[in-house]
Structure formats: structure tokens, C-alpha cells
Amino acid sequence: MGRIVLDKVTKSFGETQVIPPLDLTIENGEFTVFVGPSGCGKSTLLRMIAGLEDLTSGNILIDGEDATEVPPSKRGLAMVFQSYALYPHMTVRKNIGFPLRMEKMSQAEIDERVEAAAKSLNLVDYLDRKPGQLSGGQRQRVAIGRAIVRDPSAFLFDEPLSNLDAALRVGMRLEISEMHERMQTTMIYVTHDQVEAMTMADRIVVLQAGVIEQVGTPLELYHKPQNVFVAGFIGSPKMNIFSGPEAEKHGAATIGIRPEHTDVSMSEGTWKGTVGVAEHLGSDTFIHVHNTGLADMITVRISGDISVKHGDTIYLTPQAEQIHKFDAQGLRIE
Amino acid sequence: MAIVAQSSKFGTYGRPVLAWAVGLLFFFPIFWMVLTSFKTDADAVKPEFLFFFTPTLENYLNMTENYDYWRFARNSVISAVSATVFTLFVSVPAAYAMAFNPSRATKDVLMWMLSTKMLPAAAVLYPMIFLAKGIGLYDTHILIITVLSLINLPIAIWMLFTYFKEIPKDIIEAGKMDGVNTWGEIKEILIPLAWGGIASTALLVFIFCWNEAYWTVRLTTIDAATLSKLIEGNRAPEGLFFGRLSAVSTAAVGPVVVLGWFCQKQLVQGLTFGAVK
Ligand SMILES: Nc1ncnc2c1ncn2[C@@H]1O[C@H](COP(=O)(O)OP(=O)(O)OP(=O)(O)O)[C@@H](O)[C@H]1O
Ligand SMILES: [Mg+2]
Numbered sequence: 001m002g003r004i005v006l007d008k009v010t011k012s013f014g015e016t017q018v019i020p021p022l023d024l025t026i027e028n029g030e031f032t033v034f035v036g037p038s039g040c041g042k043s044t045l046l047r048m049i050a051g052l053e054d055l056t057s058g059n060i061l062i063d064g065e066d067a068t069e070v071p072p073s074k075r076g077l078a079m080v081f082q083s084y085a086l087y088p089h090m091t092v093r094k095n096i097g098f099p100l101r102m103e104k105m106s107q108a109e110i111d112e113r114v115e116a117a118a119k120s121l122n123l124v125d126y127l128d129r130k131p132g133q134l135s136g137g138q139r140q141r142v143a144i145g146r147a148i149v150r151d152p153s154a155f156l157f158d159e160p161l162s163n164l165d166a167a168l169r170v171g172m173r174l175e176i177s178e179m180h181e182r183m184q185t186t187m188i189y190v191t192h193d194q195v196e197a198m199t200m201a202d203r204i205v206v207l208q209a210g211v212i213e214q215v216g217t218p219l220e221l222y223h224k225p226q227n228v229f230v231a232g233f234i235g236s237p238k239m240n241i242f243s244g245p246e247a248e249k250h251g252a253a254t255i256g257i258r259p260e261h262t263d264v265s266m267s268e269g270t271w272k273g274t275v276g277v278a279e280h281l282g283s284d285t286f287i288h289v290h291n292t293g294l295a296d297m298i299t300v301r302i303s304g305d306i307s308v309k310h311g312d313t314i315y316l317t318p319q320a321e322q323i324h325k326f327d328a329q330g331l332r333i334e
Numbered sequence: 335m336a337i338v339a340q341s342s343k344f345g346t347y348g349r350p351v352l353a354w355a356v357g358l359l360f361f362f363p364i365f366w367m368v369l370t371s372f373k374t375d376a377d378a379v380k381p382e383f384l385f386f387f388t389p390t391l392e393n394y395l396n397m398t399e400n401y402d403y404w405r406f407a408r409n410s411v412i413s414a415v416s417a418t419v420f421t422l423f424v425s426v427p428a429a430y431a432m433a434f435n436p437s438r439a440t441k442d443v444l445m446w447m448l449s450t451k452m453l454p455a456a457a458v459l460y461p462m463i464f465l466a467k468g469i470g471l472y473d474t475h476i477l478i479i480t481v482l483s484l485i486n487l488p489i490a491i492w493m494l495f496t497y498f499k500e501i502p503k504d505i506i507e508a509g510k511m512d513g514v515n516t517w518g519e520i521k522e523i524l525i526p527l528a529w530g531g532i533a534s535t536a537l538l539v540f541i542f543c544w545n546e547a548y549w550t551v552r553l554t555t556i557d558a559a560t561l562s563k564l565i566e567g568n569r570a571p572e573g574l575f576f577g578r579l580s581a582v583s584t585a586a587v588g589p590v591v592v593l594g595w596f597c598q599k600q601l602v603q604g605l606t607f608g609a610v611k
Contacts, residue, residue: 052507052511071510072510072511073510073514077511078511079507079511081507082504083502085502085505085507086505086508087505087508087509087526087527088527089526089527099511099512102518103513146512150512
């Protein structure tokens with residue numbers, strides 16, 4: 001079980017309120033990702049759920065019980081820190097077994113659980129090493145192992161992959177996703193990397209300045225962003241967003257079109273511009289177009305390769321049904 | 335080029351020479367003391383025997399009769415060890431609380447503690463003596479241990495605070511998630527991670543306690559008198575004897591020097607344990 005309900009929680013540090021009243025329900029077994037720009041309060045929110053940070057007001061319910069005043073270890077949650085936070089003076093075996101030892105579990109059972117966790121995380125060969133003798137990826141796995149052995153009702157991750165190099169990050173991303181598929185345990189995952197958010201989440205919570213901008217599945221956020229902020233935040237490369245006469249033509253204050261929803265021609269189209277930089281990825285080509293009169297730069301994404309070079313004149317045609325419209329308050333118009 | 339060559343020449347030769355010179359300058363009085371301790375009382379005052387004399391162990395062999403060395407030494411050990419233990423017992427939790435649960439007042443509390451060290455000891459000399467006599471603790475171990483602990487607490491808390499600050503907060507928080515209570519946090523995480531710092535603090539406090547003279551001399555007569563009192567008193571019934579006095583002084587500072595020498599390796603190891611992240 002692991003259903004977590006945040007009921008009008010707020011958080012202030014001294015005079016500054018970083019989380020205005022916020023409501024959120026995380027269903028049992030769900031993989032929820034908190035995403036948002038740096039400083040928006042993702043970690044603070046996660047730490048409030050963990051119990052490492054007191055609430056200024058409001059309540060947290062875990063499986064229907066008020067956990068607001070319950071100490072961290074009694075909440076049945078396990079946390080994986082960005083810095084791994086392993087105990088440097090203990091071997092991997094001791095690290096993973098530590099929470100069980102604190103629960104006064106029998107040594108035989110501790111050994112059994114540690115072995116099982118080590119096996120599932122490919123750590124068997126490293127059990128007698130100290131964290132200092134491990135690579136970043138291995139350390140992260142130890143941190144995950146320490147969380148798994150407790151058999152928690154929910155896992156909390158605070159940017160667990162951001163200290164790893166790109167290749168390892170992709171691998172660990174998959175491992176964590178697979179772990180979730182296998183265990184079906186609630187997971188809350190904080191990241192500012194929207195690719196991680198899109199690929200891992202059942203549901204994404206987009207935060208800005210402590211406020212939830214939108215909650216939804218990755219595809220809901222992609223296809224129906226509720227406001228300009230979410231539209232610009234989700235998706236890579238970023239959605240092209242602009243206001244002005246072109247937006248008014250569509251009966252909106254602001255419109256947005258994703259790079260992949262724009263057709264390109266060298267001879268004719270709706271918008272005319274000149275090529276700035278063309279980035280060839282092989283599978284795709286990103287073209288950055290200037291002088292359209294709409295925005296400083298429009299990015300388009302073409303599947304496959306296309307031969308354009310700097311200074312070429314290019315015509316862009318947005319796919320009409322893919323244009324996102326927003327009103328003067330920045331809210332989506334259907 | 336010439337300047338570079340010169341300065342590197344200074345680096346290779348000048349600096350070690352300078353270091354040795356300064357070292358010897360500081361070391362000389364101790365060296366002299368040790369040297370004198372092997373002279374007879376008669377030789378000790380004769381300049382012609384400054385470096386060349388017939389060494390004798392007589393001063394050391396007679397130390398017990400001349401000065402009752404062991405009684406003072408025992409008192410020194412009792413008060414320095416107890417005061418060190420007591421100081422750590424108070425300062426570890428205090429520094430822990432300030433390092434990991436700082437409040438708005440933490441900085442002020444630290445400064446206030448340091449400021450107590452700025453009060454001249456002489457200012458409270460008579461109040462202390464009257465107080466000690468009034469409550470009947472004058473010349474007792476309890477009094478000396480309490481006083482030594484109190485005067486060393488600020489420095490111990492400051493040192494430990496700095497060491498504890500080095501421990502990443504995440505590790506303490508991971509401990510909280512894993513279910514350690516406050517005592518477990520100190521025992522399982524803090525002490526193993528900061529033992530180098532705790533050991534050097536303990537050693538330093540011990541040395542300060544062992545060497546303390548101002549209060550131990552003034553608050554004791556016989557029963558709780560330490561080696562400092564013995565040296566300061568330095569009066570044998572027959573007068574002033576430099577040979578004997580040097581021997582007893584050497585025997586008084588000896589234990590601390592030996593202790594520091596042996597702990598050196600562990601201390602360096604402890605301080606460079608690092609690898610916390
Ligand atoms: N202990 C604290 N005291 C005062 N302000 C704090 C404290 N912790 C966080 N804040 C502030 O609260 C806000 C939210 O911080 P938080 O760490 O939750 O951001 P975040 O979304 O996790 O950012 P990042 O992606 O950079 O980790 C920030 O503006 C930060 O400055
Ligand atoms: Mg954060």
C-alpha cells in the first residue's frame with residue numbers, strides 16, 4: 001500500500017513561502033514525477049512527504065492515516081538521495097542492511113534480504129567493499145538497495161541520476177522503471193530533466209514556484225498542456241510559442257506549435273524565414289529558423305535528413321490541428 | 335630567470351634551514367631541561383658543564399623521595415582523564431545539536447562560548463577560591479575536574495562543531511529515514527565519521543588539562559595537587575636544586591609528549607579519513 005495525500009500543505013522558510021497551499025493525491029502503485037525548474041520547491045515537497053522537513057500548515061495522509069507528525073522512519077517510506085548519502089564507514093553489506101538492523105531484525109533475515117537485494121541490483125561482487133571503492137552507478141545502486149530491503153510502501157527519489165554520466169543515466173532510468181514494473185510500489189521521483197519525466201512517469205506533476213501547474217500523464221501534458229508554462233516546459237526541443245497578429249488570426253493571445261508539428265518546404269508555405277543553424281542527428285534534423293517575424297527563432301524538427309545550409313530561405317507550415325491556443329492569462333483554449 | 339632560480343634555491347635550502355632554526359629555538363629550553371636532569375645538582379649550576387658533564391640517573395632514581403612524584407602524577411592522571419571524558423561527554427552532544435539542528439541563536443551561542451575565554455582568569459580568582467572553600471570542595475578532585483572541564487568546554491565544542499559540519503547533512507538524513515534515534519545517530523554515524531576529529535579534540539583537551547597551572551596551583555594544596563603544582567612549588571626542604579627539578583619537570587611533561595607522539599599516526603589518519611562523499 002502507498003497512497004499519499006497532501007492536504008493544503010504549505011511551507012515557509014522564515015518569511016518566504018516556498019509552497020503555497022497545495023493539494024495532491026498520489027495513488028497506490030503510481031510512478032509520479034515532480035518536475036519543474038530549479039528552485040521551484042520539488043525537493044522541499046518531497047522532503048515534506050519524507051518527514052525530513054516540517055509542514056508549516058496542512059496535513060499529509062499516508063494510506064488514510066495522518067502522518068503529519070510521524071517521524072521519517074515510521075512513515076514506511078524509503079528515500080534515495082541525489083548524493084547517494086551512503087555511510088562511508090560501512091561496507092556495502094552493512095549499508096544495505098543498516099535499516100533492517102535499526103528495526104532489530106534477526107541477523108539471519110538481514111543477511112537473506114541483503115543477498116536478495118544485492119542479487120537483483122548486480123552488487124553481489126561488491127558486498128564487502130566500502131562506498132569509496134565504488135563507481136557512481138554502483139553507489140547509486142547501493143542507495144537503491146538500502147531502500148528496497150525495507151520493503152517500503154513508497155519510494156522517494158530526489159534527482160537520483162543527476163550525478164551520473166549520460167550513458168549511465170539512461171541505463172539506470174530503465175532499471176528504475178523495470179523495478180517499478182516488477183514491484184508495483186508507489187514511487188515519487190523528483191527531476192528537472194523532462195526526458196526522465198516523460199519516459200518514466202505514470203503521472204507528471206509540473207511545479208513552478210511551489211504551485212502545481214498541471215498534473216497528468218506524459219501524453220496529456222504533451223498533447224494538452226493547460227497553460228503556456230507547461231507547453232514550454234514539456235517537450236524537447238521546446239515548443240515554439242509566440243503572441244501577436246499571427247496568434248490573433250487563430251483567435252488566441254498566444255499560440256504554440258511543437259517543432260515536430262511543422263512541415264518544411266524550400267518553395268512554399270505559411271511562414272517564410274532563413275535557416276540559422278541546422279543540427280543533423282541522423283535520425284532527425286533540427287532546423288533553427290530566423291527572420292520569420294513571429295519570434296526570434298523558430299525550431300523545426302524533421303524526421304530523417306534534409307540538406308539545408310545557413311542562409312537558405314525556408315518555408316514553414318504548421319499542422320493546423322496541432323496548434324495550441326492560449327488566452328491572455330496563458331490558459332489553454334480548446 | 336635569475337629570480338626564479340633564486341627563489342627555488344631558497345625553497346630547497348633556505349626554508350628547511352629556517353624551519354630547523356625556529357624549531358631548535360623553541361626546542362632549546364626543553365632540551366636544556368632534559369640535559370640538566372641528567373646532571374648532579376652541583377654540576378647543574380656550573381657553566382663549564384653546560385654541554386660536557388658526566389651524566390647520572392640519580393635525579394630520576396631519587397625522584398620519589400625528593401618530591402613524592404607519583405602522588406602528584408596520579409592526581410594529574412585522575413584529573414586530566416576525568417576532565418577530558420567529562421568534556422567530551424558534554425561537548426559531543428552540544429556540538430552535534432548545533433551542527434545538525436542549528437537555530438537562529440546558534441551563531442550567537444558559539445560566539446558567547448568563545449567570549450568566556452576572553453575573561454581574564456584572575457578576575458574570578460577570589461570568588462572561585464571563596465566559593466570552593468565555602469562549599470567544601472577546595473583541594474578536591476571533583477573541583478579540579480569541574481574547573482578543567484569548564485575551561486575546556488568552549489574550545490572542545492568549537493572544534494567538534496567544525497568537524498561535524500564537514501559531515502554531509504544527507505547522511506544524517508539518510509540515517510533518520512533508516513530509523514536511527516538520536517543516540518543511534520551519534521553512535522552509528524557521527525562518532526565513526528568524525529572519530530579523527532573527536533580523537534584530536536580529546537587529545538588537545540587532555541594536553542590542556544595536563545598542563546593547566548593557573549587553577550590547579552591555586553585551588554589545591556596537597557590532596558588534589560597535580561604535577562603543575564609540584565613544579566610550581568618546586569621547594570624541596572633543602573632549597574632549590576636544578577638537577578632534581580629538571581628531572582621532575584621532564585617526568586611531568588614526558589607523558590604528554592609520549593602520548594602525542596604515539597597518537598600522531600592515528601590523528602593524521604583520522605583527519606585525512608575524508609572520503610565521506
Ligand atoms: N533550508 C532552507 N532555508 C531557506 N530557504 C530554503 C531552504 N531550503 C530550500 N529553500 C528555498 O526553497 C525553494 C525551493 O527549494 P527546493 O530545494 O525545494 O528546490 P528544487 O525545486 O528542489 O530545486 P533544484 O532543482 O535546484 O533542486 C528555493 O527557493 C530555496 O532557496
Ligand atoms: Mg532539489
